[in-house]
Amino acid sequence: MTKRGAFIVIEGLDRSGKSTQAATLLKRLQDAQSPAKLINFPDRTTAIGKMIDSYLRSESELDDRAVHLLFSANRWELAKSIEETLQSGETIICDRYAFSGIAFSASKIRPGTNSYPLLDYSWCRAPDVGLPAPDMTIFLDVTQEVARARGGYGEERYEKEGVQRRVRDVFERVAEEVEGSGGRWVLVNADESEEEVQKVVWDTVKEIIGGIEGPIEKLWD
Ligand code: FDM
Ligand code: MG
Numbered sequence: 001m002t003k004r005g006a007f008i009v010i011e012g013l014d015r016s017g018k019s020t021q022a023a024t025l026l027k028r029l030q031d032a033q034s035p036a037k038l039i040n041f042p043d044r045t046t047a048i049g050k051m052i053d054s055y056l057r058s059e060s061e062l063d064d065r066a067v068h069l070l071f072s073a074n075r076w077e078l079a080k081s082i083e084e085t086l087q088s089g090e091t092i093i094c095d096r097y098a099f100s101g102i103a104f105s106a107s108k109i110r111p112g113t114n115s116y117p118l119l120d121y122s123w124c125r126a127p128d129v130g131l132p133a134p135d136m137t138i139f140l141d142v143t144q145e146v147a148r149a150r151g152g153y154g155e156e157r158y159e160k161e162g163v164q165r166r167v168r169d170v171f172e173r174v175a176e177e178v179e180g181s182g183g184r185w186v187l188v189n190a191d192e193s194e195e196e197v198q199k200v201v202w203d204t205v206k207e208i209i210g211g212i213e214g215p216i217e218k219l220w221d
Contacts, residue, residue, distance in 0.1 A: 002089065004211060005035070006092075007135050008093050010137075012139055013140075013167060014158070015147035017142070017194060021197060023038065029093075034210075035091065036091040038092075038095065041071070041075060046078075056156045064108055068127070071105075072127035075098060079131055099137065104163075107163065107169065129218075133219040134183065135217075136204070136208060147164065
């Protein structure tokens with residue numbers, strides 16, 4: 001039986017080194033003659049992605065529920081191409097996925113208060129049910145102190161300490177639920193040096209780069 005590509009998601013807070021690690025992992029796979037491609041969410045190039053981009057850069061305002069559904073729609077519009085790529089034997093490394101979708105939306109606070117959620121956790125999860133499920137999610141766990149030492153956050157909407165702290169809490173619940181539903185969630189200490197994290201990521205991923213037997217699972221099924 002021919003094997004399909006592995007679907008590897010990299011998640012984490014801003015400044016956790018996700019994009020750097022995803023790019024290095026891609027290069028290592030290619031060096032090992034293992035066909036692979038890198039994608040990221042939000043994919044800001046599509047029509048939906050452009051609306052998301054403008055929202056993130058605070059150039060437009062959108063209702064919190066509406067933007068949550070746009071993030072999910074942005075994954076659905078690429079779901080078929082993800083499945084085809086995996087079936088063709090190519091591995092996908094994906095920088096953020098539905099888990100960021102839940103963590104960022106379910107950690108929003110009610111305006112003028114400190115209490116959350118504004119949006120209920122299971123409401124946030126619902127639109128992503130049935131998407132292609134990752135074979136493995138690598139969560140790059142960075143502490144606030146180290147994120148700060150790395151030069152702090154950028155200018156986008158969610159790049160603020162309070163937001164990041166709440167998002168980290170919701171990610172803990174996401175991790176438990178992924179593991180509870182039979183998924184693989186690998187927590188990596190991203191406070192370590194870039195090289196150290198690369199080593200851990202590679203050791204984790206090595207076993208599945210030869211391809212996967214069996215069907216692509218569905219998220220939260
Ligand atoms: N984000 C990302 C969400 O709020 N929901 C989602 O579904 C996804 C995929 O978008 F603040 C947030 C997370 C982050 C922002 O992501 C842009 P990048 O990776 O920093 O560009
Ligand atoms: Mg960012």
